[in-house]
Amino acid sequence: MFERCRVSARNSLVISALLIAAICGADLFITMMAAAAPPYKTDFDTEIAGHAPAMLGDGKKIFRYETFGSEALWGDALQLHKAIAGEKNGGLGVGVSPKNRAVRWSQG
Numbered sequence: 647m648f649e650r651c652r653v654s655a656r657n658s659l660v661i662s663a664l665l666i667a668a669i670c671g672a673d674l675f676i677t678m679m680a681a682a683a684p685p686y687k688t689d690f691d692t693e694i695a696g697h698a699p700a701m702l703g704d705g706k707k708i709f710r711y712e713t714f715g716s717e718a719l720w721g722d723a724l725q726l727h728k729a730i731a732g733e734k735n736g737g738l739g740v741g742v743s744p745k746n747r748a749v750r751w752s753q754g
Contacts, residue, residue, distance in 0.1 A: 729741070
């Protein structure tokens, strides 16, 4: 019964090549279909997208109003507010105004 089903070496090589080509083609097709499909979204992704605007708003507030302790350096140690005010307003030096925008530093 199996004598009629003998496969020559050449036929087995052709069958093997066709089988490998079919597997590679199927893999390529599946890969292309997966790339073309819209991204899969979970409930977790939707929850993250819902929180994103609030987090951006919080970030803007922190960036604009939080000093991270720098007021101790600029105000207490360096007393920058007095230098900006100038002598006329109870501070030190010439102060900061449009009139004296080009302060000349002495070259010593």
